[in-house]
Amino acid sequence: MTGKLFGGLIVLTALVGGVAMYWLQVYGYYDAVPASDMQNDVQLTLLVNGQAEPILYEDFEAIDSESSPIRYRACFTTSMSEALLTETYEMLEKAEPRNAPKWFECFDAKEIGLSLENGEALAFLGEKDVLYGIDRIVAILPDGRGFAWNEINACGEIAFDGKRLPAHCPPRPTE
Template identity: 75%
Template sequence: MTGKIIGAVIVLTALVGGVALYWLQVYGFYDTVEASGAKDDVQLTLLVTGEPEPILYENFKAIDADSSPIRYRACFTTKMSEALLTETYEMVEHAEPRNAPEWFDCFDAKEIGVALEQGEALAFMGQKEVIYGIDRLVAIMPDGRGFVWHEINECGEIAFDGDPLPAHCPAKPED
């Protein structure tokens, strides 16, 4: 009888731990990012200056988490034309959107990735080094839907691996 009780306690503890771990990974660490309506909600990097500039957008929804610098995801719409965007802002090749939690249903990484591969969507540099070693990328579909995510850049990969930084990388800030 004692073995059954101990076994039940172990199974129940594992079940509760598993559910808690799942909830924390999928829901617990994410916070909603409120649109400020200011400069930093949706930006693209200008070709001329290399500096980020706010663009026109509507319907902004975003999530972020303190647990990782690459958990940021955002969705928006814009009425800016593809011609204006490609002539004004820095484009990015080989952008790969990161998956978002299923409950953040405006961001479908698979759909965005296919559109980018097929040349239907355009990828832009949102902001370089938004956090050390992390760039903010923006993809815009032909229908005006836009998506934002963070990606580790080349210097970030090297720094996070603990390898010496090449000369072209900015110095890693002290913690």
């Protein structure tokens, strides 16, 4: 009898722990990011000087987490034309969106990735080193829907692996 009780307690503890871990990963660590009245929510990097500049957008919706710098996801719409965007802002040849939690319905990484692969969507550098070693990437579809996410850049990969930084990388910030 004691063995069955003890075994049942182990199974119950594992089940509660699994449910708690799932909830924390999918819901618990994410916070909504409020729009900041057209200030700096959506930025693209200018071709002219390499500086990030806010663009026109509406319907901004975003989530982020303090637990990881690459959990940021955002959705928005823009009325800016593809011609204006491609002539003004730094485009990326390759961009791969990261999955968002299923409850953040506006961000569908598969749809965005397929659109980027097919050449329907345009990928831009949103902001270089939004955090050290992390770039913000922005993709815009022909219908004006836009999406943003954070990605580890080349210098970040080296720094986070604990390797010595090459000369072209900025120095790590002091804690």
